[in-house]
Amino acid sequence: MVAVLLPAPAGAGAKAPPGFFGVVPQSIPTQRDFERMRGLGLTLRMPLFWFQVEPERGRYDFSVPDQVIGEAARRGVRVLPFVYGSPLWLSADSARPPLGDARARGAWTAFLARVVDRYGPAGEFWKDRPARLPIRRWQVWNEPNFVVFWQPRPSPAGYADLLRLSARVIRQRDPDATIVAAGVAPVEGETRPWEFLRRLYRVPGVERQFDVAALHPYAPSVRGVEYEIRQTRRVMARAGDGRTPLQLTELGVASAGRFANPFDRGRRGQARFLERVFARLESERTRWRLAGVDWFTWQDAPAADRYCVFCEFAGLFDKAGEPKPSWWAFRRAVDASVR
Secondary structure (H helix, E strand, O other), rough: OOOOOOOOOOOOOOOOOOOOOOOOOOOOOOHHHHHOOOOOOOOOEEEEEEEHHHOOEEEOHHHHHHHHHHHHHHHEEEEEEEEEEEOOOOOOOOOOOOOOOHHHHHHHHHHHHHHHHHHHOOOOHHOOOOOOOOEEEEEOOOOOOOOOOOOOOOHHHHHHHHHHHHHHHHHOOOOOOOOOOOOOOOOOOEEEEEEEEHHHHOOOOHHHHHHEEEOOOOOOOHHHHHHHHHHHHHHHHHOOOOOOOOEEEEEEEEEOOOOOOOEEEEHHHHHHHHHHHOOOHOOOOOOOOEEEEEEEEEOOOOOOOOOEEHHHOOOOEEEOOOOOOOHHHHHHHHHHHHH
């Protein structure tokens, strides 16, 4: 029997460092959003869509990520990008990873090299900018255990291949970069996150291709979140990778719903869940070797998501941009951690 968790070292339960708490927006943050983030020491987890940045092979359009990354730096907000999404000139489906042939692999590595060269520590983007927060952490893809994000069907071995390909080029461009594995999520009808990781660890040497594991422990209760973390930690320990940090790159519940579902906690219930789960995660941060917690999502979505029963109402702000009780709970939790 392998121990699931290491004994908590001295300092367990200490306040989390700046950047431990973060948010995941569903749309491009506005000036008002960034002003609200200012001074909180947040991490902004954002997509860096390949299909958006390179809509035609060799033609790059950095206007959207330039805007978001530049505004985030001005407010002292760290950015964790997840690189994702094959362009139409390569694949008719953005969820199909670039692994089919040498052309696809070469195009993906060229894209990664370009974005690290732009936003990394020696990046051209930062020249002559008074506010500089170079990106040092890169997350590779998103929820590869979910068929919506990995076509034609999830493949732990395929994701290990993408990790190996990506880690090599990112580390070539920035030897001190941190590679964050894609967050895996508990999706009905799909492979459980810990089972996907168990199969991923069967690939020899895969643990050397990332520095931080990631989990999206969606559950309607704090106990459910704890269960998913423990299951994931058990698999990592049995694979001999128990010391690797774990980041919760998505986590959340909703304040409403179009129909009854366990993730609809109501406005007050959403705030209570956030308060309790953040307190629990911060208190167990060292024991569980947590690298960070990112709330999904910043603001309610303008329309329903066909693949997610709660995402439309999971925001800290409503559709009009007005704060919900969960925003004030979030503020209190983050303020307490940075003081």
